Amino acid sequence: xxxxxxxxxxxxxxxxxxxxxxxxxxxxxxxxxxxxxxxxxxxxxxxxxxxxxxxxxxxxxxxxxxxxxxxxxxxxxxxxxxxxxxxxxxxxxxxxxxxxxxxxxxxxxxxxxxxxxxxxxxxxxxxxxxxxxxxxxxxxxxxxxxxxxxxxxxxxxxxxxxxxxxxxxxxxxxxxxxxxxxxxxxxxxxxxxxxxxxxxxxxxxxxxxxxxxxxxxxxxxxxxxxxxxxxxxxxxxxxxxxxxxxxxxxxxxxxxxxxxxxxxxxxxxxxxxxxxxxxxxxxxxxxxxxxxxxxxxxxxxxxxxxxxxxxxxxxxxxxxxxxxxxxxxxxxxxxxxxxxxxxxxxxxxxxxxxxxxxxxxxxxxxxxxxxxxxxxxxxxxxxxxxxxx
Amino acid sequence: xxxxxxxxxxxxxxxxxxxxxxxxxxxxxxxxxxxxxxxxxxxxxxxxxxxxxxxxxxxxxxxxxxxxxxxxxxxxxxxxxxxxxxxxxxxxxxxxxxxxxxxxxxxxxxxxxxxxxxxxxxxxxxxxxxxxxxxxxxxxxxxxxxxxxxxxxxxxxxxxxxxxxxxxxxxxxxxxxxxxxxxxxxxxxxxxxxxxxxxxxxxxxxxxxxxxxxxxxxxxxxxxxxxxxxxxxxxxxxxxxxxxxxxxxxxxxxxxxxxxxxxxxxxxxxxxxxxxxxxxxxxxxxxxxxxxxxxxxxxxxxxxxxxxxxxxxxxxxxxxxxxxxxxxxxxxxxxxxxxxxxxxx
Numbered sequence: 003x004x005x006x007x008x009x010x011x012x013x014x015x016x017x018x019x020x021x022x023x024x025x026x027x028x029x030x031x032x033x034x035x036x037x038x039x040x041x042x043x044x045x046x047x048x049x050x051x052x053x054x055x056x057x058x059x060x061x062x063x064x065x066x067x068x069x070x071x072x073x074x075x076x077x078x079x080x081x082x083x084x085x086x087x088x089x090x091x092x093x094x095x096x097x098x099x100x101x102x103x104x105x106x107x108x109x110x111x112x113x114x115x116x117x118x119x120x121x122x123x124x125x126x127x128x129x130x131x132x133x134x135x136x137x138x139x140x141x142x143x144x145x146x147x148x149x150x151x152x153x154x155x156x157x158x159x160x161x162x163x164x165x166x167x168x169x170x171x172x173x174x175x176x177x178x179x180x181x182x183x184x185x186x187x188x189x190x191x192x193x194x195x196x197x198x199x200x201x202x203x204x205x206x207x208x209x210x211x212x213x214x215x216x217x218x219x220x221x222x223x224x225x226x227x228x229x230x231x232x233x234x235x236x237x238x239x240x241x242x243x244x245x246x247x248x249x250x251x252x253x254x255x256x257x258x259x260x261x262x263x264x265x266x267x268x269x270x271x272x273x274x275x276x277x278x279x280x281x282x283x284x285x286x287x288x289x290x291x292x293x294x295x296x297x298x299x300x301x302x303x304x305x306x307x308x309x310x311x312x313x314x315x316x317x318x319x320x321x322x323x324x325x326x327x328x329x330x331x332x333x334x335x336x337x338x339x340x341x342x343x344x345x346x347x348x349x350x351x352x353x354x355x356x357x358x359x360x361x362x363x364x365x366x367x368x369x370x371x372x373x374x375x376x377x378x379x380x381x382x383x384x385x386x387x388x389x390x391x
Numbered sequence: 392x393x394x395x396x397x398x399x400x401x402x403x404x405x406x407x408x409x410x411x412x413x414x415x416x417x418x419x420x421x422x423x424x425x426x427x428x429x430x431x432x433x434x435x436x437x438x439x440x441x442x443x444x445x446x447x448x449x450x451x452x453x454x455x456x457x458x459x460x461x462x463x464x465x466x467x468x469x470x471x472x473x474x475x476x477x478x479x480x481x482x483x484x485x486x487x488x489x490x491x492x493x494x495x496x497x498x499x500x501x502x503x504x505x506x507x508x509x510x511x512x513x514x515x516x517x518x519x520x521x522x523x524x525x526x527x528x529x530x531x532x533x534x535x536x537x538x539x540x541x542x543x544x545x546x547x548x549x550x551x552x553x554x555x556x557x558x559x560x561x562x563x564x565x566x567x568x569x570x571x572x573x574x575x576x577x578x579x580x581x582x583x584x585x586x587x588x589x590x591x592x593x594x595x596x597x598x599x600x601x602x603x604x605x606x607x608x609x610x611x612x613x614x615x616x617x618x619x620x621x622x623x624x625x626x627x628x629x630x631x632x633x634x635x636x637x638x639x640x641x642x643x644x645x646x647x648x649x650x651x652x653x654x655x656x657x658x659x660x661x662x663x664x665x666x667x668x669x670x671x672x673x674x675x676x677x678x679x680x681x682x683x684x685x686x687x688x689x690x691x692x693x694x695x696x697x698x699x700x701x702x703x704x705x706x707x708x709x710x711x712x713x714x715x716x717x718x719x720x721x722x723x724x725x726x727x728x729x730x731x732x733x734x735x736x
Binding site for chain 2: 023024025026114115152153200201204205206207210248250251252253255256259281283284288289291292293295296303307310311323327328330331334335336338339341342343344345348372374375
């Protein structure tokens with residue numbers, strides 16, 4: 003028997019990037035993929051989540067810090083599972099501390115602009131995520147890192163973040179902003195820009211910005227070098243992209259956009275996962291027909307079913323339902339079954355649309371069934387991990 | 392206003408609504424439905440896309456531009472289409488328009504060499520883009536061009552930074568045009584009679600937790616008041632307990648060996664009621680559907696007291712059957728109208 007495609011992928015990649023629209027259970031599935039890798043392979047696996055729900059974080063014991071924590075898995079586990087949560091601010095602080103001299107790093111970290119800029123400036127959160135990925139990958143403590151990403155349009159930002167960092171340090175913007183701190187000639191060349199910017203932003207603010215970026219620029223070469231390494235890692239053949247979606251209109255549309263974005267960057271997904279899928283049989287036309295036929299069949303069904311549960315039923319529940327009760331329950335079942343049949347059929351249509359968006363080389367598609375009562379505990383994660391195969 | 396006051400009517404005369412929610416909760420459909428409902432009530436309404444996209448799809452049009460365009464929205468049920476206006480935010484265009492106004496240039500004037508410089512400024516200075524984007528929609532109200540502007544906003548994680556930016560700008564700048572812009576914007580956004588946030592969730596634990604978290608962050612990090620909480624995609628209520636007991640009994644009696652579900656129709660036939668695969672399938676499907684619905688109902692019961700603090704709480708039904716997005720929006724608009732009328736009473 004050959005291994006399921008998901009296991010081949012988990013066994014051969016060094017990085018798995020999990021992307022897709024918001025609200026499809028990406029973080030949970032990234033954790034489940036990592037769990038599966040730790041269970042079925044002998045690898046040391048780390049899942050790096052962006053913003054786990056508290057319960058999931060509690061289940062894995064990563065609620066407290068951004069440093070990897072070992073997650074205890076059940077018997078039969080061959081590898082190891084570790085989990086860490088991205089702390090974007092801490093990642094930036096570490097980066098500045100490592101790249102700048104003590105004096106420069108101190109001044110940057112003390113700047114009132116630093117917090118605002120690292121929170122908002124040009125995908126800084128996304129950059130922090132891939133920077134952490136690179137740091138943990140280079141550390142060599144893990145054989146596989148599964149990276150959870152923010153919703154799809156920001157996931158594209160994750161891919162582009164290193165390139166933007168490189169562009170920023172090579173671009174005109176930084177030269178203009180920092181001109182007053184470099185030379186008189188530079189100052190003159192940048193004068194129209196600065197006059198204009200000062201009018202719009204206020205003179206004090208522009209010089210604050212300039213001063214801040216002048217500090218940052220001293221770290222430019224180091225930051226650019228790191229960004230190049232991150233870019234290389236994201237484009238490496240050992241990095242696999244997994245696309246997660248659910249069978250709903252908007253999610254399928256957004257997944258399509260994400261697939262296009264991957265394609266434009268010369269990347270293709272190694273696996274597509276459709277989460278929370280209703281069992282196939284619910285979508286069969288025969289179920290809808292059966293549900294529809296119940297009201298007409300009451301005359302036959304009610305007497306025999308009432309008799310049947312009258313015999314066996316009292317033993318189970320103590321009181322046997324009367325014919326009217328059975329009749330009412332059958333009608334409710336007919337209506338409810340008819341409604342879920344429509345939902346299941348909707349899902350088949352959306353899954354068809356999603357498959358049609360996958361281009362060559364078409365990745366394997368895994369449908370993960372909807373499991374009522376899944377509560378985000380660790381044993382649920384292991385259960386979900388089994389369902390991925 | 393104290394925390395004990397009952398929620399007022401929605402939208403309570405507010406004129407600028409930011410709609411947001413966790414990804415996948417359908418906040419774009421809800422924003423569109425709010426706009427459609429407002430337009431049906433005869434208000435001159437603009438809906439503006441500032442989030443992840445999908446508004447054109449929701450309105451059944453091919454694309455959206457920066458200029459508000461009139462859309463005749465078919466609300467179904469034999470009604471005449473209602474006119475409303477729709478646009479998509481474009482921060483470049485907003486910046487251009489804003490500067491032309493400040494520098495007293497007649498529109499459309501090319502900003503010439505200022506164009507690329509402006510692009511740089513807004514890329515470099517944290518928050519400039521947000522201020523220009525929020526400023527543009529606020530301007531539509533300040534100039535009285537619309538009675539109501541509904542913003543299909545970014546997802547919950549990004550909406551607080553966006554809405555707190557004007558205040559942030561006011562803190563770090565000491566003068567300049569941007570500061571002046573930030574000052575009047577802060578004032579307008581902080582006025583609960585004018586501006587409000589509509590928080591959208593679905594009856595799932597994560598989405599509800601995120602909505603509760605957002606309500607808290609709005610209070611602690613911004614001066615903007617929530618206007619309402621909308622729980623979208625609410626499934627039909629679970630079966631009544633007596634019917635559910637009878638169904639469980641039927642399943643247990645007809646297929647005693649079967650402890651769970653998720654089996655296929657074939658196995659239902661093997662264990663079925665004298666080979667009545669159709670009946671077994673219906674019973675099993677109903678029990679499974681009921682478990683899913685009960686879960687949603689439980690989440691909703693637990694969430695209601697946490698969500699409906701000081702703001703109206705509206706429930707919108709889950710719409711099934713693959714329908715076009717505009718049909719979905721039309722259905723939601725009707726449901727919204729019914730919920731709002733009820734909230735007002």
